Amino acid sequence: MDKLRIRGGNPLKGQITVSGAKNAALPLQAACLLTDEKLTLTNLPLLADITTMNRLLAQHGVEVHINGRDAFGSSGRSVELYANDIFNTTAPYDLVRKMRASVLVLGPLVARFGQAKVSLPGGCAIGTRPVDLHIKGLQAMGAVIEIEGGYILARAPEGGLVGAEFVFPQVSVGATENLMMAATLAKGETVLVNAAREPEIGDLARCLIAMGAEIEGIGSDRLVIKGKERLHGATYAVLPDRIEAGTFAMAAAITGGELELLGARMGDLKAVAKTLAGANVKMTETPGGIMVSATAGELIGVDVMTEPFPGFPTDLQAQMMALMCVARGASMITETIFENRFMHVPELSRMGANITVHGSSALVRGVPRLTGAPVMATDLRASVSLVLAGLAAQGETTVSRIYHLDRGYERVEAKLAACGADMERVKEED
Ligand SMILES: CC(=O)N[C@H]1[C@@H](OP(=O)(O)OP(=O)(O)OC[C@H]2O[C@@H](n3ccc(=O)[nH]c3=O)[C@H](O)[C@@H]2O)O[C@H](CO)[C@@H](O)[C@@H]1O
Numbered sequence: 001m002d003k004l005r006i007r008g009g010n011p012l013k014g015q016i017t018v019s020g021a022k023n024a025a026l027p028l029q030a031a032c033l034l035t036d037e038k039l040t041l042t043n044l045p046l047l048a049d050i051t052t053m054n055r056l057l058a059q060h061g062v063e064v065h066i067n068g069r070d071a072f073g074s075s076g077r078s079v080e081l082y083a084n085d086i087f088n089t090t091a092p093y094d095l096v097r098k099m100r101a102s103v104l105v106l107g108p109l110v111a112r113f114g115q116a117k118v119s120l121p122g123g124c125a126i127g128t129r130p131v132d133l134h135i136k137g138l139q140a141m142g143a144v145i146e147i148e149g150g151y152i153l154a155r156a157p158e159g160g161l162v163g164a165e166f167v168f169p170q171v172s173v174g175a176t177e178n179l180m181m182a183a184t185l186a187k188g189e190t191v192l193v194n195a196a197r198e199p200e201i202g203d204l205a206r207c208l209i210a211m212g213a214e215i216e217g218i219g220s221d222r223l224v225i226k227g228k229e230r231l232h233g234a235t236y237a238v239l240p241d242r243i244e245a246g247t248f249a250m251a252a253a254i255t256g257g258e259l260e261l262l263g264a265r266m267g268d269l270k271a272v273a274k275t276l277a278g279a280n281v282k283m284t285e286t287p288g289g290i291m292v293s294a295t296a297g298e299l300i301g302v303d304v305m306t307e308p309f310p311g312f313p314t315d316l317q318a319q320m321m322a323l324m325c326v327a328r329g330a331s332m333i334t335e336t337i338f339e340n341r342f343m344h345v346p347e348l349s350r351m352g353a354n355i356t357v358h359g360s361s362a363l364v365r366g367v368p369r370l371t372g373a374p375v376m377a378t379d380l381r382a383s384v385s386l387v388l389a390g391l392a393a394q395g396e397t398t399v400s401r402i403y404h405l406d407r408g409y410e411r412v413e414a415k416l417a418a419c420g421a422d423m424e425r426v427k428e429e430d
């Protein structure tokens with residue numbers, strides 16, 4: 001098993017190219033199941049999760065052609081997905097438990113093939129994460145759903161799914177994606193109310209439109225989808241990863257550095273830019289992306305509350321907490337999306353952070369400096385928050401279990417080292 005060794009203290013300086021977004025790519029990959037023609041996705045990030053989704057699709061019968069192979073051997077910058085010979089509509093536990101986004105095959109499979117058997121993903125380190133809204137939404141479209149042996153068994157009515165109005169009692173990114181995909185092949189009109197507005201939803205909608213779908217309301221919380229008999233092939237480029245960009249913005253900030261994030265889009269990061277401005281970190285648009293500068297003096301503590309888009313993203317909460325650990329003053333960080341997303345707190349505390357958790361809020365009192373330590377985390381964003389802390393800490397930090405990081409960050413050590421970070425990937429036994 002690999003780990004990252006980081007010697008902190010170097011201000012980051014330079015440019016980092018932002019990769020394609022994991023959370024956009026995964027639903028786009030699942031969308032290939034909606035057509036028997038070729039879906040080509042470009043600007044894919046080289047990540048373990050993308051490979052897992054390709055494996056899941058392949059076992060359904062999707063032909064997966066990968067271009068631009070990388071060191072993983074099974075992942076590449078672009079992929080051609082042909083779902084013209086689907087022989088299996090079951091998504092097995094072994095793959096779904098590895099990656100919750102596997103549940104995104106449910107909507108497309110039921111919509112196109114009238115049936116699906118998808119393992120329930122179960123809880124994960126950050127929360128219980130039920131999929132009841134995915135199920136209720138499909139039921140509203142006429143699907144009959146049973147839970148048996150840990151699997152969701154879904155069957156469309158004779159003649160296929162039927163368009164419906166579904167009001168989300170709670171904003172859900174994944175359920176919005178699943179239902180939007182299902183609705184593209186349902187009979188009649190589907191209206192999704194209180195839908196998620198994350199940029200990744202817009203990306204999926206634009207790809208579906210390129211495949212022949214009719215969708216209105218992109219960027220709003222009301223999506224209207226007119227079902228079609230069939231969709232066709234398309235070529236689509238995955239949008240840049242706003243969470244990777246936000247993470248690197250905080251890396252620049254925590255080291256008192258200056259980074260240009262090539263490809264990053266300010267429109268996707270407004271709440272982050274506003275929060276960082278309060279912390280004395282400047283984010284400005286450049287012709288190529290966003291410049292982040294933290295050279296103007298000390299960091300200042302700011303309060304943060306995670307919210308669905310356009311609010312501050314939960315996927316940047318851990319990184320923001322690492323930053324606040326070394327800011328002047330105190331910061332109250334409130335997590336409203338997931339009930340257990342503070343697993344980085346004990347590890348940051350081992351590095352000298354002063355954090356007290358009260359329910360869904362963490363009070364972070366800034367300290368003059370963190371100190372390096374061996375640390376590990378049980379989820380993706382918690383792991384990267386420890387990398388950020390390590391970049392700022394005095395001495396050496398080793399971050400273990402970095403398979404979590406590899407789910408969502410492409411060559412993180414190479415990208416940061418190219419901007420002056422003293423860090424390397426080493427084998428666990430080193
Ligand atoms: C692959 C992907 O895109 N993952 C992102 C997606 O996850 P994901 O799509 O799983 O997250 P959701 O938006 O669905 O979850 C939001 C909240 O709704 C709850 N919920 C969700 C569905 C449901 O049927 N019932 C229910 O109660 C969840 O437990 C959670 O508390 O959005 C999250 C919120 O921005 C991000 O942190 C994840 O990185």
Ligand SMILES: C=C(OP(=O)(O)O)C(=O)O
Nearest residue numbers: 023100101315380381408
């Ligand atoms: C929670 C995340 O991903 P997933 O939904 O795939 O677990 C994430 O990207 O931070």
